[in-house]
Structure formats: structure tokens, C-alpha cells
Amino acid sequence: MSKASKSSRPSQDDRDESEAERLDRNYNEMLQELRVLQAGMQILFAFLLTLAFQARFGAVSDFQRNVYIGSLLSAALAAGCLIGPVAFHRIVFRRGMKDHLIKAATRYIAAGMAFLFVTMVGAVLVVLDFMLSRPIASSITGSLAASFVVLWLVIPLVARARETDDEQDSP
Template identity: 40%
Template sequence: MTSRPGREQTDDRGLFRGRHETPEENADRRWSELMQEIRVAQTGVQILFGFLLTVVFTTRFPELRSADRTIYVITVSLGAAATGALIGPVSFHRLVAGRRIKPHAVVWASRLTFIGLLLLLATLASALLLVLRVATQASYVPWLVSGLVAWYLLCWFVLPLWVRRRYTNPHDDGDEGKDGG
């Protein structure tokens, strides 16, 4: 086993073996990493949600077909839910700060973030469906949106899970790869 900077350990095959840190250090690091990740997602979902809220006030909105209005309502609802889930960890931290339960807070905040990402995926799919239907009225739109959703799934979930499986030591019982890790 070899040591890397930051007290990380690897085995003979170069597989990550974990860090030598206290539970408090681990929770602090995991929380910090999670907050950095959430900042990226929060910004995107807030901008998207803000634009979605203004659509109803445009002059073209009354001309939308009933199906497109339904898609709009679903999209705004999904955007609101995604915003709530991705901002939730910030409120969570504020309400539990100083209670010495950070490891638990990290797990729950991580779960909220994952749900927020799923809701963001659904919001993007719904928004793309609406915009492309209104812009083109083409029959291929659902197929195009399905392809884009598949791309998001590949980038956001399939590839990271494949890398995690490929490069994680099966005998490692550390918290990396679990909720918040």
C-alpha cells in the first residue's frame, strides 16, 4: 500500500483505499464537497426556473395549445420541486448546525441533492419537450428529447456509476461512494 498526499491510501493496483481522518474531519470534507457540487446545480436550476416563471406573461402564451399548457404546468412544478430539493441542504445545514450531527446531515443533504438532480433531469426534459414542440411542431420532438434525456442519464449517472464500480476496491468498506461521499 502506498500513501498519497492528503493521507489517502492506494493498494498495489492503484485502487483508492480511503483516507485517515476522524469522523468529524470526514463529515466536514464531505459537506464541503457536497456544497460545491450543489452550487453548480442550484445556479442552473434557479436560472431555468426563473425563465420558466416568466413564460406565462409573454404575449404568445395564450396561443399555446392545451397540451402545451399542461406541459408548461408540469415543467414549472418540476422546476419548483427541483429548486426546493437543491436549496434544501442549505436550510438543512442552517437548522442542524452546532448540534454535532454533521455526519447525519451530510447523508440527508446528499439524498436531497440526488432527488434534486432527478427532478432537474425531469424539468429539463419537460422544458425541452415544450420548447421544441412550440418551436418546430415536428413529430420527431419526443424522440429528440428522449435522446437528450439518455445523454443526461449517461453523463450524470451511468458514467459516474461505471467509474465508481470500475475503480472502487470491492473490499473497501469506507464511506466513499455512499450517501454524501
């Protein structure tokens, strides 16, 4: 990033906000993230819950059944993690603990996204393994998993590292 474009973007220190305003802003940003994650997770979890009751589910192999069970349990854990900040908020509400809430919610969200990753990859593997050969299903699912790792982890970490390097290079 060029120094000219960096100077036009406010850094954490350039914001004219109190600690309470910063916590409120962080909390609102976190809520937006949770809304997106919860919607997708709930739809996928509902799909997985109904899958076992479909007529063709009896035709799945032991491998597919085991991956399905792992995906279903992972979806339940994702739901628990992504709903966790709501329970945390309810318990600490009006106790001046928003900073603790934000730190805990950050961990809940990271864990929820990890479980959501496992759920999505597992669900795709079950469906593709049912429809295609195992080697093809595994290759496609592995590519999908790698894509998620790049999109959800590598790109943000590279961006963060570049930002840190830019901050150290500036006078």
C-alpha cells in the same frame, strides 16, 4: 484501471484524517455540488416563471401548456430539494449532527437532480414542440433525456462498479 495507477490514488482507508475531518471534507464537497446545481436550477426556474407572461404563450397547445405546468412544478420541487440542505443545516447547526446533515443532503441532492432532469427535459419539449412537429420534438427531447441519463447516471455507476471490481481484485 491498472493496479499501478490505483495504488497512486488514496482510497478512503488511506486518508490520514479524523472522522470530523472526513465529515468536513464531505460537507465542503457537497457544498460545491450544491453551488453548481442551485445556480442552474434558479436560472431555469426564473425562465419558466416568466414564460407564461410572454405574449406568444397564449398560442401554446393544451399539450404544451400541460408539459409547461409539469416542468414549472418540477422546477419548484427541484428548488425545494436543492435548498433543503440549507434549511437542514440551519436547524441542526452546532448540534454535532454533521453526519446526519450529509446523509440528508445526499438524498435532497439526488431528488433535486431528478426534478431538475424532469424540468430540463420538459422545458426543451415545450419549446421544441412549439417550433417543430411533435414527432421531431419528441425524438430530439427523448435523445436529450437519454443523454442526461447516460451522463448523470450510467457513466458514474459504471465507474463506481469498476472501482469496486478493482478493489476486490487487488491483493
